[in-house]
Amino acid sequence: MKDIDFDQAGEITMQPEIQTDLLIFEIDQKDFVDPVTNRLKQVIRDTVRLEFLDDSYIQNDLEQVEFSFKYRNAFSQGFFNKISFLSENNALQHQVSFYIGGGSAGNPAVTEKIELIGPERIQIIKRSIKMVVEIEVLPNNEPFTGKLNFESKGLFSFQF
Structure with missing residues (x-):
């Protein structure tokens, strides 16, 4: 039988990972029409509040996060996408921008973006509480009809 050294218990660390959905939506051409003027926006x-970012286990033990953003675009138009992470008082903490290619109903364009925030920059996420997704239409001469699906996830890595 081996001796157990309980003095080493403080050296034990756990590094769990938790994946969670952040924001999921589907929009179509009606979502781009201003209800007052009936004109295309x-x-x-x-904006979605990520309340869990304020929890103590995030604030104390979050080491890194990998965000994944995925669009499936059945519009013929492309879009410019900007995802901003804001503090409680709307100060910009981090921003991810990328182009979403045009597709069609029968062949939607898929655009995926992975954003890794490591230990050296994790404070920008710890200071965030809101995620703002902004989509800008890039007009062309085609009719403006279709659907745009969005999925976002976060893989949160901790060290306890």
Whole structure:
């Protein structure tokens, strides 16, 4: 039988990972129409509060996060996408921007973006509480009809 050294218990660390959905939506051409003027809006945006980012286990033990953003675009138009992470008082902490290619109903274009925030920059996420998704239509001469699906996830890595 071996001796157990309980003094080494403080050296034990756990590094769990948790994956969670952040924001999922599907929009179509109606979502780009201003209800007051009935005219096409060039830009639409949605804001979601990520309340869990304020939890103590995030604030104390989050080491890194890998965000994945995926669009499936059945519009013939492309879009410019901007995802912003904001503090409680709306100060910009981090931003991810990328182009979403045009597709069609029968062949939607898939655009995926992975954003890794490591230990050296993790404070920008710890200071965030809101995620704003802003989508700008890049007009062309084709009819403006289709659907745009969005999925976002976060893979949160901790060290306890």
